[in-house]
Amino acid sequence: MDLFKYRIKTLFKYLDLLKELVSRDLKLKYRRSFLGYVWSVLDPLLTMIVLTVVFTHLLGKKIENYPVYLLSGRMLYDFMKNSTNNAMKSVVGNAALLRKVYVPKYIFTLAKVTSCTVDMVLSLGALLIVMIVTKAQFHLTILLLPLIVLQLYIFCCGLGFLLAQLNVFFRDIQYIYSVILTAWMYFTPIIYQLDDRFPRWYQLLVKSINPMYYYVAQSRDIIYYGNIPGPRVFFGGWIIAFIMLVIGVWAFQRSKDKFILYI
Amino acid sequence: MAKYAIEVENVKIRFNLANEKVDNLKEYAIKLMKHELMFQEFIALQDINLKIKKGESWGFVGVNGSGKSTLLKTISGILKPYEGTVKIHGRIAPLIELGAGIDPDLTARENIYLNGMVLGHSREFMEEHFDEIVEFSNLGKFLDSPVKNFSSGMKARLGFAVATVVNPDILVVDEVLEVGDMRFRRKCNERMQRMLSGGTTLLYVSHNIDSVRNLCQYAVWLDEGKIRMAGPSMEVCDAYAEEQEAEVRKKQEEKRERLRREGRKYDYLVVGAGLYGAVFARELTRRGKRCLVIDKRNHIGGNIYTEDVDGIQVHKYGAHIFHTSDKRIWRYVNRFAEFNHYINSPLAIYKDELYNMPFNMNTFSKLWGLKKPQEVQAKIAEQIADLHIEEPKNLEEQALSLVGRDVYEKLVKGYTEKQWGRDCKDLPAFIIRRLPLRFTYNNNYFNDLYQGIPCGGYTSMMERLLNNIDVMLETDFFEYRKEHSEMFDKVVYTGMIDEYFDYCYGHLEYRSVRFETERVEEANYQGNAVVNYTDREVPYTRVIEHKHFEPEAEQENPKDFSIISREYSMEWKPGIDPYYPVNDEKNNALYEKYRALAEQEENVIFGGRLASYKYYDMDKVIEAAINDAAKELNVWVQ
Ligand SMILES: Cc1cc2nc3c(=O)[nH]c(=O)nc-3n(C[C@H](O)[C@H](O)[C@H](O)COP(=O)(O)OP(=O)(O)OC[C@H]3O[C@@H](n4cnc5c(N)ncnc54)[C@H](O)[C@@H]3O)c2cc1C
Numbered sequence: 001m002d003l004f005k006y007r008i009k010t011l012f013k014y015l016d017l018l019k020e021l022v023s024r025d026l027k028l029k030y031r032r033s034f035l036g037y038v039w040s041v042l043d044p045l046l047t048m049i050v051l052t053v054v055f056t057h058l059l060g061k062k063i064e065n066y067p068v069y070l071l072s073g074r075m076l077y078d079f080m081k082n083s084t085n086n087a088m089k090s091v092v093g094n095a096a097l098l099r100k101v102y103v104p105k106y107i108f109t110l111a112k113v114t115s116c117t118v119d120m121v122l123s124l125g126a127l128l129i130v131m132i133v134t135k136a137q138f139h140l141t142i143l144l145l146p147l148i149v150l151q152l153y154i155f156c157c158g159l160g161f162l163l164a165q166l167n168v169f170f171r172d173i174q175y176i177y178s179v180i181l182t183a184w185m186y187f188t189p190i191i192y193q194l195d196d197r198f199p200r201w202y203q204l205l206v207k208s209i210n211p212m213y214y215y216v217a218q219s220r221d222i223i224y225y226g227n228i229p230g231p232r233v234f235f236g237g238w239i240i241a242f243i244m245l246v247i248g249v250w251a252f253q254r255s256k257d258k259f260i261l262y263i
Numbered sequence: 264m265a266k267y268a269i270e271v272e273n274v275k276i277r278f279n280l281a282n283e284k285v286d287n288l289k290e291y292a293i294k295l296m297k298h299e300l301m302f303q304e305f306i307a308l309q310d311i312n313l314k315i316k317k318g319e320s321w322g323f324v325g326v327n328g329s330g331k332s333t334l335l336k337t338i339s340g341i342l343k344p345y346e347g348t349v350k351i352h353g354r355i356a357p358l359i360e361l362g363a364g365i366d367p368d369l370t371a372r373e374n375i376y377l378n379g380m381v382l383g384h385s386r387e388f389m390e391e392h393f394d395e396i397v398e399f400s401n402l403g404k405f406l407d408s409p410v411k412n413f414s415s416g417m418k419a420r421l422g423f424a425v426a427t428v429v430n431p432d433i434l435v436v437d438e439v440l441e442v443g444d445m446r447f448r449r450k451c452n453e454r455m456q457r458m459l460s461g462g463t464t465l466l467y468v469s470h471n472i473d474s475v476r477n478l479c480q481y482a483v484w485l486d487e488g489k490i491r492m493a494g495p496s497m498e499v500c501d502a503y504a505e506e507q508e509a510e511v512r513k514k515q516e517e518k519r520e521r522l523r524r525e526g527r528k529y530d531y532l533v534v535g536a537g538l539y540g541a542v543f544a545r546e547l548t549r550r551g552k553r554c555l556v557i558d559k560r561n562h563i564g565g566n567i568y569t570e571d572v573d574g575i576q577v578h579k580y581g582a583h584i585f586h587t588s589d590k591r592i593w594r595y596v597n598r599f600a601e602f603n604h605y606i607n608s609p610l611a612i613y614k615d616e617l618y619n620m621p622f623n624m625n626t627f628s629k630l631w632g633l634k635k636p637q638e639v640q641a642k643i644a645e646q647i648a649d650l651h652i653e654e655p656k657n658l659e660e661q662a663l664s665l666v667g668r669d670v671y672e673k674l675v676k677g678y679t680e681k682q683w684g685r686d687c688k689d690l691p692a693f694i695i696r697r698l699p700l701r702f703t704y705n706n707n708y709f710n711d712l713y714q715g716i717p718c719g720g721y722t723s724m725m726e727r728l729l730n731n732i733d734v735m736l737e738t739d740f741f742e743y744r745k746e747h748s749e750m751f752d753k754v755v756y757t758g759m760i761d762e763y764f765d766y767c768y769g770h771l772e773y774r775s776v777r778f779e780t781e782r783v784e785e786a787n788y789q790g791n792a793v794v795n796y797t798d799r800e801v802p803y804t805r806v807i808e809h810k811h812f813e814p815e816a817e818q819e820n821p822k823d824f825s826i827i828s829r830e831y832s833m834e835w836k837p838g839i840d841p842y843y844p845v846n847d848e849k850n851n852a853l854y855e856k857y858r859a860l861a862e863q864e865e866n867v868i869f870g871g872r873l874a875s876y877k878y879y880d881m882d883k884v885i886e887a888a889i890n891d892a893a894k895e896l897n898v899w900v901q
Contacts, residue, residue, distance in 0.1 A: 013383055013385075014380070014383065016380050016385045016386040017377075017381060017383075019386070020376055020377050020380050021377070024366065024369060024373065024377060027373070028366075028369070031368075097381065098341070099336070099341065100339075100341070100357050100437070101339070101341070101357050101381055101382065102339055102340040102341050102355070102357075103381055103383075169286065170286065170287050170291060171286050171287050172287035172288050172289060173288060176288065257342075257343045260336070260341055260342055261278055262286065
């Protein structure tokens with residue numbers, strides 16, 4: 001219990017640092033490119049347009065308002081991809097500092113995931129524009145979005161810790177992970193619909209072992225379909241997020257004292 | 264409150280280092296399959312016990328890889344000990360290495376905040392202290408430019424300013440202060456000194472052993488992960504430096520062997536085993552140059568030579584009292600000798616009256632029976648005013664206008680006339696520029712911070728300076744050069760500059776001194792080391808009683824005799840020992856001509872009192888020698 005109290009105390013002590021790190025990331029990102037914020041809206045828009053053109057012609061069955069369908073899933077996937085990628089490098093990237101000062105190392109990982117979250121919220125503008133342009137219907141259920149983002153945030157923190165830890169010991173994890181990410185994208189129904197054209201076993205597989213499915217499905221429900229998410233994906237989303245967090249924290253804690261020898 | 268700031272007990276740090284560093288999964292997997300993944304144990308630190316009290320300053324020395332930084336990291340909490348415990352009482356602030364805590368893309372302002380928070384400060388705290396940091400770092404103009412455009416000195420300033428905003432309980436400094444300009448380094452040192460006196464504990468790692476000496480009271484010498492020695496920093500640093508030098512010498516020995524086989528022997532020929540020559544030779548040898556020191560006299564030490572006469576150190580070439588205000592020089596000489604607390608307070612005898620020197624309230628009250636400084640000041644002012652001297656035409660008028668009639672007649676006139684062998688009326692005014700008068704009852708002749716005589720005499724100090732350096736006595740340079748010019752590459756010349764150029768422009772003039780040294784069968788002849796005789800009738804200027812320079816030696820081993828030297832001032836003629844240069848216009852102009860020649864001379868360095876034709880106190884000679892040696896070696900000294 002004392003240890004726990006101590007942990008909470010240090011977290012509070014370094015809360016300002018966390019904020020500062022997040023604001024640094026954002027500042028640097030938007031300062032460097034002259035288009036700044038515009039870019040983070042433009043990027044998903046452009047990919048969306050390309051994908052829409054390609055896939056509406058490729059896929060036999062048309063998906064209604066494909067741009068919104070695509071974006072409502074893609075947005076979350078991009079967030080997951082960016083935040084875990086950055087989190088993976090968070091410890092190694094601050095090696096010079098960590099060799100000199102005692103700073104709780106998880107602060108850096110947390111900061112990366114957090115700044116990507118802010119980034120994602122900012123890029124919601126893209127979705128808004130698309131919905132207005134395509135005259136999509138706005139559903140009240142969209143207000144539930146923060147809950148889903150929170151789930152995914154927790155999930156990404158957990159995964160981020162795990163990756164950051166692995167990256168200290170095995171630098172080639174970065175290449176392996178980028179392959180995984182690509183596969184993961186196709187394994188998640190983002191550009192396609194998981195309908196009966198897919199074999200039954202594949203559908204089951206995606207729904208049971210792909211965590212991203214839970215978040216994408218929820219987001220589709222509230223934005224695209226205007227439904228309250230079903231209990232399976234909703235509670236499943238929370239449970240998976242916390243399981244991931246526990247695994248990440250455990251892996252990180254276990255080896256954090258050894259980091260210094262490898263960075 | 265805990266007494267100790269840091270307690271390190273039985274600490275052991277063990278690393279598991281793979282034979283080859285495996286840091287990727289592929290190799291890891293391959294090795295795993297081939298059962299090749301062997302881990303080698305590496306003990307970085309062992310048996311470390313250290314207790315550091317609040318407010319102490321500790322330096323850590325040792326070669327690369329000896330475990331200095333590992334120990335600091337363990338204390339800072341960055342590394343966890345494998346065995347043993349580390350207890351810290353208080354807040355640690357590390358001075359972060361350049362670039363580490365600093366993001367090059369951010370501006371100075373943003374970096375200040377970021378850096379401060381990395382050290383665990385809150386935003387509120389940083390806002391409060393922001394101006395203070397900016398002021399100390401002196402970067403006000405550049406606050407909003409990205410740090411990547413900064414010089415390393417500017418970055419160091421930023422780092423230091425942030426790390427020291429609050430007096431941390433423990434400040435950890437790891438080789439960061441070696442950059443930046445002199446002024447900033449001084450500022451940092453001042454701030455660290457201030458923090459030290461404010462109770463901050465300092466842990467300091469540096470390759471520059473002199474800075475450890477300067478900054479730290481204590482030092483730890485780490486050797487292969489163990490504490491080789493811990494204690495007062497002087498002792499530890501000396502022992503460490505000694506071994507380092509031995510190591511360098513060993514390597515040099517091998518090189519010398521090779522050179523010898525090739526037929527060349529010395530890098531430098533140092534002419535003169537006086538203070539300048541010895542310090543210069545030592546600094547060169549320390550850095551791996553091979554020196555040969557020669558002197559035409561039959562002893563080392565030059566003019567500071569002391570001779571042991573039945574247990575009394577006799578100052579053969581006049582009384583020498585070491586005094587300096589330069590801490591660096593004081594520490595330097597203390598490495599080669601222990602200094603006693605001798606304070607020079609000469610006496611002056613005029614006819615049958617005895618006065619204290621230098622001119623102070625003791626002197627004046629004896630002269631006039633006055634007790635209060637105001638009365639004395641009024642008296643002297645009155646005496647000076649009575650004389651109506653506007654522009655002093657000679658030394659007499661100059662002295663009179665400075666101290667008034669009584670002091671001049673009794674204490675200045677006769678002594679000066681004997682010193683120069685002429686009437687004061689015939690001496691130029693410039694010889695005496697100032698005659699300091701003191702309105703306190705203080706008989707300490709010098710105003711310097713440090714003063715003393717090396718216990719056991721100057722000669723043993725010189726021996727230590729010249730330790731392990733080849734010395735050849737009774738060897739005149741001009742003779743030696745004729746036959747052995749192939750033995751050395753460069754010359755360091757500390758003899759008379761005019762002699763070097765064969766007096767081609769004529770002789771530079773000196774005043775000389777003659778000593779009549781005598782053994783008297785009296786335990787205590789005059790009760791003081793130095794007594795001046797200020798009336799002209801007594802032929803000598805002073806009498807030195809040598810045993811009083813070393814009261815501690817006399818106490819330990821009382822002698823019922825004494826050695827005294829009567830000092831006579833005399834004309835100098837070519838061929839006798841030169842003592843005081845006559846720095847008048849004519850001689851200075853002559854010296855300048857020789858100086859110009861010296862500058863043309865390749866591969867010869869001129870230094871010391873004779874080659875510079877100037878009166879040099881010992882501390883200034885040492886300083887000059889250290890600086891010239893550093894210049895020669897192209898190294899930077901603090
Ligand atoms: C009377 C007197 C009192 C002093 N008292 C004090 C004092 O109280 N405190 C203080 O700080 N300083 C004092 N000084 C100053 C101090 O003596 C000098 O600072 C110091 O000795 C200078 O050392 P040096 O190496 O420059 O010269 P030296 O000590 O003169 O060394 C030069 C050496 O070179 C040798 N040499 C010269 N020519 C040749 C040649 N051709 N071949 C071979 N060898 C050669 C000489 O024999 C000599 O040994 C005093 C000086 C004098 C004269």
